[in-house]
Amino acid sequence: MGGGTQAMIYVQLFLAFLRVGLFSFGGGLAALPLIEREVVTHFAWLSHREFLELITLSELTPGPIAINSATFTGFKVGGMGGAVVATCAFCLPSFLLVLLLSHFLSRFREIPWVEWFLQGLRPAVLALLVSVAYSFLVRGMNSVFAAVLGITGLVLFVRFRKVNPVWALLFAGFLGVWWYR
């Protein structure tokens, strides 16, 4: 890969994750449809399958999902430099908004229509989550075994709220290794 294309990838990674950092509201899972747009649909850095794997990895490793996604995608397409560029780009809006607007932010929230607008974001965040769930159901539940695992997991999580998702995911993963071998 030449120097020119490498620089181009850094620029694309920077812009993609700057947009994610600037336009994702509601945190965590709600950022996923936007990330999917950028990394799967628009730039085709990851396949649909890899995107599901990335979310699975994010559940297994510490830290915010968006950071995990930025680092993973950056690393895959641009190596260590790409990972740094994508991760920093995602954090940049948060840094700048607080730095430049911190004096106004608290007062800003007291304007009634700003509060109304933020209230209105909540059904939109729910819609984004439903869309993520839809992707998982369509692409992840592709066998009877997968459906059994998913339903068992759901019952388990609902019934025992304290079940640690990390251990549950690892256990299901190793079940998968054993079942599909």
Next chain:
Amino acid sequence: MRKSCSLVSLFAIFFLIGAFTWGGGYAMLPLIKRELVGAGLLEEEEFIEIVSLAQSLPGAVAINTASLVGWRLRGWRGELVAIGGTALPSFLSIVVVSFFLLRFGDLPSVRNFFQGAIPLVAALILLAVWDLGRKIVTDLEEMFIVVLLVFLLRFFHLHPLWIMCLGGVWGVVRKR
């Protein structure tokens, strides 16, 4: 009188918070509260204000919280240090994992591991949908708007940003 907090300990606090919370965001709030309010670095009311602001800013709630706390305690240097501390554990663990995944990701057993784990992630996401839905959908109008937005997103491939804007505008129109 507020206790002062060195940049090094600010970094250490947020590094710990980043390293020991899975999924970020809301999971980290009790830990932040203990480390900052418990240690006398932030007042209880400041903490509540910061948390509420962090949720209304774009980006990850964890990073926004770090940014706001860092700014409040040590200005722009504090912001950089707190954001860096929060992001670093996540960054390092993903770099290590993806290093191996890119080498061994095509092995059948790695494929099968994901094949087994993905249905459980689906269950976790459905659970999040259920929890959030129960909290915010309280009448038919809200139900309708959620269904409409899902429809626009999935079948008309409307950009997520437009979905957020429509939701926000609906919030304003409804209250006026």
